[in-house]
Amino acid sequence: MAELAVITKRLDFHLEQVQDFTPTPMTVATEAWYTGYHPYTLEPIFSAKTQREKLAQRQFFFWYKPEERKNIINELRRIGRGDLIDKLYRKR
Secondary structure, eight states, rough: HHHHEEEHTTTTTTOOOOOOOOOOTTOOOHHHHHHHHHHTTHHHTOOOOOOOHHHHHHHHGGEEEEHEEEEEEEEHHTTOTTTTHHHHSSSS
């Protein structure tokens, strides 16, 4: 999601809302979400399931909001992606 935030900034998108993933029976997306594995390659993938994990991801969509900036910077440092801080917050 952190990399997606950089892409949305580059495209000058300012999202207003996001929707949680709702698992739907017998879909490939639900299979991947539930198992944590890509169904075709069997590579492990991350699936946000807890409220904290979902909020940590969701905040990146609102990179442009001043009230989210501190949390996003802290989360980027926590996940070892400090390289994205400049891409999100440097002046154009």
